[in-house]
Amino acid sequence: MAKRDDYEKRTENYLLPLTEKHQFELVDVEYIKEAGNWYLRAYIDKEGGIAVDDCEVISRQLGEWLDKEDFIEDSYILEVSSPGLGRPLKKEKDFVRSIGKDVDIKLYKPMNKQKDYTGTLTAYDKDTVTIAQEDGSEIVFNQPEIALIRLAFDF
Numbered sequence: 001m002a003k004r005d006d007y008e009k010r011t012e013n014y015l016l017p018l019t020e021k022h023q024f025e026l027v028d029v030e031y032i033k034e035a036g037n038w039y040l041r042a043y044i045d046k047e048g049g050i051a052v053d054d055c056e057v058i059s060r061q062l063g064e065w066l067d068k069e070d071f072i073e074d075s076y077i078l079e080v081s082s083p084g085l086g087r088p089l090k091k092e093k094d095f096v097r098s099i100g101k102d103v104d105i106k107l108y109k110p111m112n113k114q115k116d117y118t119g120t121l122t123a124y125d126k127d128t129v130t131i132a133q134e135d136g137s138e139i140v141f142n143q144p145e146i147a148l149i150r151l152a153f154d155f
Contacts, residue, residue: 038076
């Protein structure tokens with residue numbers, strides 16, 4: 001298991017019971033390098049949305065646990081936040097919750113000379129994602145070809 005995967009998994013294992021205790025949903029944990037800095041991010045949500053105070057409660061307890069366990073070798077920045085409007089769909093529960101909703105899909109490589117698609121999520125499994133377009137046609141994408149899939153939103 002890669003170092004990054006191990007950090008994410010250990011953090012997720014700690015956070016799951018903690019977020020459930022506070023009646024939050026743990027959406028995702030990621031350990032990622034951006035602009036030369038490592039970030040350990042935990043995304044939490046709840047019905048009606050997450051407030052700054054909710055993030056603070058989880059951040060404080062997570063920070064104390066991370067200091068005690070001290071398993072991350074690099075220096076990093078800890079962030080606990082809401083997944084936001086354009087939250088990516090990563091786990092099965094994300095797909096289940098999003099059936100019938102509009103999604104944006106970005107592909108690694110163009111398909112029919114196009115890398116960006118928007119449509120209504122109609123089906124998914126471990127291998128494919130299916131969306132219905134406005135004209136009623138359906139497109140099936142292979143999971144490994146998808147760089148990002150997230151809820152679509154209009155302003």
